[in-house]
Amino acid sequence: MTMAVKHELTRAAAEEFIYREVRLLDTLELEEWLALFTDDGLYWLPIEDGDLADAADAVSIVYDDAERRAERVYRTLHTPVLDQSPRSRTVHMVGNVEVAGADERGDMRVLCSQFIGELRPGGQGQVGLNRTRVLAARAEYRLRATPDGWRMSMKKLLLLDADQPLYNLTFVI
Amino acid sequence: MVAAPELSSTNLVLDRPDTFQVHTRAYMDADVFAAEMGRIFGRTWVYVGHESQVPAVGDYRTTTIGRQPVIISRHEDDQIYVLLNRCRHRGSVVCREELGHSNFFRCPYHNWSYANDGALVGMAQASGYPGDFDKGEWGLRRAPRVAVYRGLIFASLAADGPSFGDYFAPVQKYVDWWLNRSPAGTITVLPTAHKYPYPGNWKWQAENGHDGYHGNYVHESWQRLLERAGEAPVRDIRKYRTGGCTRGFAFGHGLLERPGGLNPNASWTGRMMVRFPEYAEALRATYGDDEIEQISARRNIFVFPNLYLFDTQIRVINPIAVDSTEVHLYVYGLDGVPDALNQGRYRAHERFYGPSGFGSPDDVEIFVCNQTGLQASGVDWVLLSRGMHRERVGGDGEVVGHSTDEVPVRAMYREWERLMSA
Numbered sequence: 306m307t308m309a310v311k312h313e314l315t316r317a318a319a320e321e322f323i324y325r326e327v328r329l330l331d332t333l334e335l336e337e338w339l340a341l342f343t344d345d346g347l348y349w350l351p352i353e354d355g356d357l358a359d360a361a362d363a364v365s366i367v368y369d370d371a372e373r374r375a376e377r378v379y380r381t382l383h384t385p386v387l388d389q390s391p392r393s394r395t396v397h398m399v400g401n402v403e404v405a406g407a408d409e410r411g412d413m414r415v416l417c418s419q420f421i422g423e424l425r426p427g428g429q430g431q432v433g434l435n436r437t438r439v440l441a442a443r444a445e446y447r448l449r450a451t452p453d454g455w456r457m458s459m460k461k462l463l464l465l466d467a468d469q470p471l472y473n474l475t476f477v478i
Numbered sequence: 479m480v481a482a483p484e485l486s487s488t489n490l491v492l493d494r495p496d497t498f499q500v501h502t503r504a505y506m507d508a509d510v511f512a513a514e515m516g517r518i519f520g521r522t523w524v525y526v527g528h529e530s531q532v533p534a535v536g537d538y539r540t541t542t543i544g545r546q547p548v549i550i551s552r553h554e555d556d557q558i559y560v561l562l563n564r565c566r567h568r569g570s571v572v573c574r575e576e577l578g579h580s581n582f583f584r585c586p587y588h589n590w591s592y593a594n595d596g597a598l599v600g601m602a603q604a605s606g607y608p609g610d611f612d613k614g615e616w617g618l619r620r621a622p623r624v625a626v627y628r629g630l631i632f633a634s635l636a637a638d639g640p641s642f643g644d645y646f647a648p649v650q651k652y653v654d655w656w657l658n659r660s661p662a663g664t665i666t667v668l669p670t671a672h673k674y675p676y677p678g679n680w681k682w683q684a685e686n687g688h689d690g691y692h693g694n695y696v697h698e699s700w701q702r703l704l705e706r707a708g709e710a711p712v713r714d715i716r717k718y719r720t721g722g723c724t725r726g727f728a729f730g731h732g733l734l735e736r737p738g739g740l741n742p743n744a745s746w747t748g749r750m751m752v753r754f755p756e757y758a759e760a761l762r763a764t765y766g767d768d769e770i771e772q773i774s775a776r777r778n779i780f781v782f783p784n785l786y787l788f789d790t791q792i793r794v795i796n797p798i799a800v801d802s803t804e805v806h807l808y809v810y811g812l813d814g815v816p817d818a819l820n821q822g823r824y825r826a827h828e829r830f831y832g833p834s835g836f837g838s839p840d841d842v843e844i845f846v847c848n849q850t851g852l853q854a855s856g857v858d859w860v861l862l863s864r865g866m867h868r869e870r871v872g873g874d875g876e877v878v879g880h881s882t883d884e885v886p887v888r889a890m891y892r893e894w895e896r897l898m899s900a
């Protein structure tokens with residue numbers, strides 16, 4: 306018997322998903338993080354808030370489809386990458402989670418706020434290292450029910466300072 | 479103009495037939511930075527924006543020339559005005575937005591109002607000034623000289639000095655080729671930009687944009703990504719990177735050039751001509767093979783002191799302090815090409831550039847590595863002599879070097895030295 310995929314998303318289930326998602330970032334389990342996306346999923350940090358449909362004709366801070374996300378993770382974990390040597394340590398804090406109904410594809414919209422602390426440790430006196438930064442963002446997730454559980458068809462972060470000069474955002478945010 | 483401290487070229491730039499060195503103070507000394515703001519940014523032609531960013535009458539953008547706040551404004555006569563963003567009454571800025579549209583600029587302090595060309599049109603409670611108060615004398619100060627070249631807007635805060643034509647002449651043909659990648663010969667700058675700050679001197683970015691020496695090391699990660707994507711093995715990328723040349727010009731301009739050509743393996747524009755036959759047709763309708771060979775060559779063109787023209791972006795270097803810089807990358811669309819071609823350019827840009835790109839942030843790491851390293855003052859000089867023994871003079875009198883040589887950096891510091899000591 307095939308089970309109909311369940312579409313109800315409780316706030317508790319949404320929180321559980323997002324807590325795990327950001328924990329995978331904090332613990333650098335990035336390949337596991339990749340698996341949380343649907344194949345057509347997008348990881349998006351716009352410069353200006355707007356519709357995903359307009360992103361193709363604009364320039365975003367991050368506009369990653371599956372291939373670009375895989376590159377991002379590959380470069381971070383498996384190449385001699387200067388901008389992540391030393392690597393960023395992060396702590397994500399998620400709050401104000403709301404389940405906001407289904408989008409036109411039937412994926413569930415989840416809104417939340419995030420604070421992300423980040424630090425790259427280095428030797429004494431190294432310019433640009435050894436300071437904690439705090440990023441604030443409004444987040445929107447689109448979650449799709451799949452036979453394997455909920456998966457992200459979009460993770461969008463609108464940084465508070467998205468249109469400002471931004472220093473090294475090469476860790477997965 | 480800022481009074482310069484005691485600086486002489488022999489102090490900070492050592493330019494001899496066998497060696498070329500720049501003193502640590504050029505990057506680390508706040509007095510040198512203050513002198514640069516006056517002697518370089520206060521005198522030369524400085525890039526301030528692109529016409530497509532203020533397309534309609536009443537459009538404006540604010541920016542800086544060095545540290546000085548200015549407004550780029552399109553007045554009802556359709557002309558571009560570069561106005562000092564400083565109220566003539568008691569000095570407040572009259573515009574605080576990054577960009578917008580307005581029929582006038584109104585000072586927030588006592589409500590003086592200025593037209594889009596800077597003319598003073600009214601003072602609040604005007605009876606406090608005598609009837610013969612000459613409003614014509616008290617408009618926003620305009621940059622004394624403004625020049626627009628095929629949409630690129632430059633301003634000079636000095637009334638005198640080399641004409642724009644003289645200043646721009648050495649790079650003009652390269653800028654033409656860069657623009658002619660658009661069959662219409664024009665570009666449209668996107669409304670939002672990538673911006674990144676770094677805690678280091680502005681000249682690190684100026685030096686790096688046409689440095690062809692660092693790629694195999696700083697961007698090894700990027701080269702591995704291209705290999706992973708099946709675009710080219712690292713070995714081939716490195717071989718290709720030895721091709722082309724560097725050029726150093728009068729007035730501090732310079733460029734890094736990769737071979738162009740219709741071979742799609744060598745040139746991105748060449749690849750686009752294969753992928754979009756209508757694009758190839760449009761270029762061929764206007765240009766012959768020799769011209770297309772030049773148009774399709776990839777160049778990073780530096781226009782001293784603050785402008786880089788790249789494949790996907792207009793890059794503007796904004797000096798903030800001796801150890802603080804902001805870089806803005808204004809991505810543009812080529813006019814008259816298929817949307818998919820521009821979208822491909824935007825995706826290629828996002829992949830490499832910007833604060834989360836797979837290339838630019840690696841360069842920024844080097845700028846802060848430099849800024850940390852130069853704290854060690856027991857060594858006084860950085861060495862910029864690479865390729866001096868093998869450089870030659872090109873067809874227009876420019877200096878031409880191997881693609882990994884420091885030819886354009888020397889051109890920049892010769893002009894820097896000339897301006898700082900004169």
Ligand code: FES
Binds near residue numbers: 565566567587588
């Ligand atoms: S300072 Fe502008 S009106 Fe007084």
Ligand SMILES: [Fe+2]
Binds near residue numbers: 693
């Ligand atoms: Fe680089």
